[in-house]
Amino acid sequence: MKIKIQTLVELQSTEIEIRRVEQALAAAPERFDAITAERQGLTEAVEAAEAHLAALNKRYRELEREAREQQDRAAKRAARLHEVKTNKEYQATLKEIDDIKAVVLGIEDEMLALLDTIDEAKAGLKEKEQDLADRDQALREEAAAVEQAMEEDRKRLEALRLRREEIAGQVDSALMSVYLRAQVQQRDRRALAEVVNAVCQGCHMNIPPQLYNELQRQEQGDLKICPLCQRIIYWQNEA
Template identity: 40%
Template structure:
């Protein structure tokens, strides 16, 4: 095997390792995105439960306000009844009775609202309890998945590290100028930068190359490029 053929083989091997690195990096990013999506899902569910609990606290406060108002009114009725015992005219007596009646009617309305509020509170409490249970289950599942994603991501990062070391070992035997050319080609083409030619067809763009160029490829004496896609090409014997 010629030295130049060895250099081509190094380029092909490095390209294969780079593809593995790219795939591992994509998996790492995908795992990271999935973990971030889980974080967001938990945050949204926690915010929803927090919002419902805040609404429940508001209902309870409103009930306490009604309760306080009813208590004040009840005390007013007691005081008005005490005033009845001290009145001296029928007019004052009737006025106080009317006042007591109005307070009692008002309290009756408040008590009705309190009953409605209690029903609303009970419904809200049941909803919050259910949402908290769902959240607890989701958080448990979330933690398990996060641990799984973290373990997978760690393995993939270790794989990337090992592949980079492998690439460095392979590249150490290459002519630096060849890698300069390879980097230039990578900037110009999408996908593989080094491709074989089989039966006079470039495996990068699947176009026929000139017969003379196909014959020259088999010499392995210099870098050659596809006249159509401009990738680095090399002759690969049919298996």
């Protein structure tokens, strides 16, 4: 077989690029999920703040109604004061009216305190709405960017796969089977490794000096294998 090491080098670099693009495409759904989760989190925070504010407003209206009812009761008692027959009954009714007024005061205190809490809740809601508004645009842009990158990656992958077929077509079939065999043996799917200063770049170990000499002579038709990692090794003359 005729060794066209440069063709194999190009084949491998094309395959590495194909895997890189495939990984980028595979990672895209995760990025979409992260964007969706962030927007959902911000939306839920707004909804929680809205619910909190609504509950406080509801409580305020309840207290308002309660105060009104108590005031009505006091007014009815007061209206009946002229109907009472005895001083004892008069005093008892006055006491009752005072008691009701005390209850009303208590309710009004609670309402005042609640108004402060409602103001805080309104500010909190505004803050959450702002957080959502601030991030929403950025998240939309991010999602659009992921979409665009995916589109480009798909086109690039298509071109790379065609290029890979083209290069593979130039490789002698016997050499190709050696290449494919070496490839499946490697965890990183790299069948080829350059040797630089007698060090195999696949396993980072020194190859025997004799082998290094042979490699540098670049005898055609003679395939060299790293004795440590079993990759097909090659040497490039820097000069």
